[in-house]
Amino acid sequence: MTISVYDQSIARMTHMLENLDKIVSKAEAYAEENDIEPDVLLQARLHPTMRNFIFQVQVATDISKGCAARLTGTEAPKWDDGEETFADVHARIKKALDYLATFKPEQFEGSETLELVIKLRSHTIDFTGQSYLLGFVLPNLYFHVATAYNILRHNGLDLAKPDFIGRL
Amino acid sequence: MTISVYDQSIARMTHMLENLDKIVSKAEAYAEENDIEPDVLLQARLHPTMRNFIFQVQVATDISKGCAARLTGTEAPKWDDGEETFADVHARIKKALDYLATFKPEQFEGSETLELVIKLRSHTIDFTGQSYLLGFVLPNLYFHVATAYNILRHNGLDLAKPDFIGRL
Numbered sequence: 001m002t003i004s005v006y007d008q009s010i011a012r013m014t015h016m017l018e019n020l021d022k023i024v025s026k027a028e029a030y031a032e033e034n035d036i037e038p039d040v041l042l043q044a045r046l047h048p049t050m051r052n053f054i055f056q057v058q059v060a061t062d063i064s065k066g067c068a069a070r071l072t073g074t075e076a077p078k079w080d081d082g083e084e085t086f087a088d089v090h091a092r093i094k095k096a097l098d099y100l101a102t103f104k105p106e107q108f109e110g111s112e113t114l115e116l117v118i119k120l121r122s123h124t125i126d127f128t129g130q131s132y133l134l135g136f137v138l139p140n141l142y143f144h145v146a147t148a149y150n151i152l153r154h155n156g157l158d159l160a161k162p163d164f165i166g167r168l
Numbered sequence: 169m170t171i172s173v174y175d176q177s178i179a180r181m182t183h184m185l186e187n188l189d190k191i192v193s194k195a196e197a198y199a200e201e202n203d204i205e206p207d208v209l210l211q212a213r214l215h216p217t218m219r220n221f222i223f224q225v226q227v228a229t230d231i232s233k234g235c236a237a238r239l240t241g242t243e244a245p246k247w248d249d250g251e252e253t254f255a256d257v258h259a260r261i262k263k264a265l266d267y268l269a270t271f272k273p274e275q276f277e278g279s280e281t282l283e284l285v286i287k288l289r290s291h292t293i294d295f296t297g298q299s300y301l302l303g304f305v306l307p308n309l310y311f312h313v314a315t316a317y318n319i320l321r322h323n324g325l326d327l328a329k330p331d332f333i334g335r336l
Contacts, residue, residue, distance in 0.1 A: 002170030003280050003298050012302060046214070046322040112171050125336050130171050134180060139333050142310030143317075150318045154214040165307050168293050 005112055006105035009071060009133055013064040013141060014100050019166040020060060020145050021093045023152065023159060027053075028086040030157045038086055044151050054083050056148035060141055061096035067137040068103050070118075071111040071129055173280055174273035177239060177301055181232040181309060182268050187334040188228060188313050189261045191320065191327060195221075196254040198325045206254055212319050222251050224316035228309055229264035235305040236271050238286075239279040239297055 027041050045052045051059075058081050069076035077099065083092050114129035118136070127136065149164050195209050213220045219227075226249050237244035245267065251260050282297035286304070295304065317332050 002172055003176065003302065004170055007298070008171065008176070008302060015303070016307070046318055047324070049326075050321055127336070130175070131336070134171065134176060135183070135336055136333065138306065139184070139310055140329075142307055143314045143329070143332055146311045146314035147318055149311075150214055150315055153218055154322070156215070158217075161308075161311070164311055165304065168295070168299070168303055 004105060005071065005108040005129065005133065006103075009067055009108065009137065010100050010103050010105075012138065013067065014097060015166055016141055016145050017061065017064060017093050017097055017100070019164060020057065020148060021090060021097075023145075023149060023163055024057070024086060024089050024093065026159065026163070027152050027157055030152075031086075041152060041155055041157075042084070042086070042089070044155050046147070046151055046154060050147075053148055053151045054089060056144045056151065057089050057092055058083065060144040060148070061092055063137055063140045063144070064096050065099055067133065068100055070116055071114065071133065072103060072107040073114075074107075172273060173239065173276040173297065173301065174271075177235055177276065177305065178268050178271050178273075180306065181235065182265060183334055184309055184313050185229065185232060185261050185265055185268070187332060188225065188316060189258060189265075191317060191331055192225070192254060192257050192261065194327065194331070195320050195325055198320075199254075209320065209323055209325075210252070210254070210257070212323050214315070214319055214322060218315075221316055221319045222257060224312045224319065225257050225260060226251065228312040228316070229260055231305055231308045231312070232264050233267055235301065236268055238284055239282065239301065240271060240275040241282075242275075 030036070031038050031041055042054050043052045062079070065076050065079070079092070079095065083089050112128065112130040116127040116129060116132050118125050118127060118132065146164065149159055153159055198204065199206050199209055210222050211220045230247070233244050233247070247263065251257050280296065280298040284295040284297060284300050286293050286295060286300065314332065317327055321327055
C-alpha cells in the first residue's frame with residue numbers, strides 16, 4: 001500500500017522536465033517556421049498580472065531542485081534567473097535534469113517524516129517530507145508546466161495533452 | 169521511504185476538488201459583481217481548439233472518480249456531462265467529493281501493483297496501480313485544475329497561487 005518517495009519525486013520531476021524540454025523545442029520550431037520573434041513566446045503571459053513563459057520554466061526547475069535537496073538534507077545549488085533565449089531555457093532545464101540525475105533512491109529513505117520549514121515570500125510553512133512533496137512540490141511543478149503549456153497553446157502552438165503527460 | 173496510496177490519491181484529489189470549488193465560487197462572485205454573463209466564464213477557453221472551463225471541471229472530477237474506482241476494483245458511477253450553470257458546476261464537484269468520501273484507506277492496500285488497462289480514445293495503455301496514479305491521474309488532475317485556473321485568470325479574475333495549492 002506504499003510507493004517510494006524517490007519514485008514520486010525524482011522520477012516524476014525528471015519525467016515532467018523532459019516533457020517540458022520537448023515542449024520548448026516545439027515552441028522554438030514554431031517560432032522559426034512562422035517567423036515569430038522568440039521573445040513573443042518567451043515573454044508571453046496569459047494576463048498582465050501573471051508571469052511569463054520563461055518564469056514558468058524557472059520555477060518548475062527551482063521547485064524540482066529544492067525538492068531533491070530538501071528531502072535528502074543536502075545543499076541546493078544557486079541558479080541565477082538570467083534566461084533570455086530558447087537556448088538559455090533549454091540549458092536551464094538540462095541543468096535541472098543533470099542535477100536530479102545525481103540523486104539515488106536510498107538518499108530518500110525516511111524522508112517522508114522529515115520536518116521541514118519552507119520560507120515563502122510572506123511567511124514560513126511547517127511541512128513533513130510527505131506534506132511538502134504531495135501538497136507543495138508536485139502541485140507546483142504540474143501547475144507551472146501546465147501554465148507554460150497553456151501560454152504556448154494560447155499563442156497558437158499546436159500541443160496536445162500527450163505533450164504534457166509524456167510517454168506512458 | 170514510502171507514502172500510502174490513499175494519501176496520494178483520495179486525499180490529494182479531495183483537496184484539489186475543494187480548491188477548485190472555491191475557485192468556482194470566486195468566478196461566480198466576479199461575474200455577479202461585474203455584470204458578466206456566467207457563460208462568458210463557463211464557456212471560456214484559451215484557444216479555439218482547447219476545451220472550455222466547464223470541460224476542465226468535468227475531466228477533473230472524472231479523473232478523480234475513475235482513480236478511486238479503479239484502484240479499489242469497484243465500479244464507477246456514470247455521470248452525464250450536462251453542466252451549464254455555476255450551480256451545475258458546484259453540484260458536479262460536490263458529487264465527486266461525496267463519492268471520494270465513501271472510500272477508506274484499507275481499500276487501497278496493495279493497489280500500487282494492480283494491473284490496469286485504461287482505454288483512451290485512440291488506444292489502450294497498460295498500467296500498474298502506481299504508474300496509473302503517478303503518471304496519469306495526478307498529472308491530469310493538476311493539469312485540468314490549472315487550466316481552469318488559467319482560463320479564469322486570463323479572463324481577469326484575481327486569483328493567486330494559494331487558490332490553486334489550497335491550505336497547507
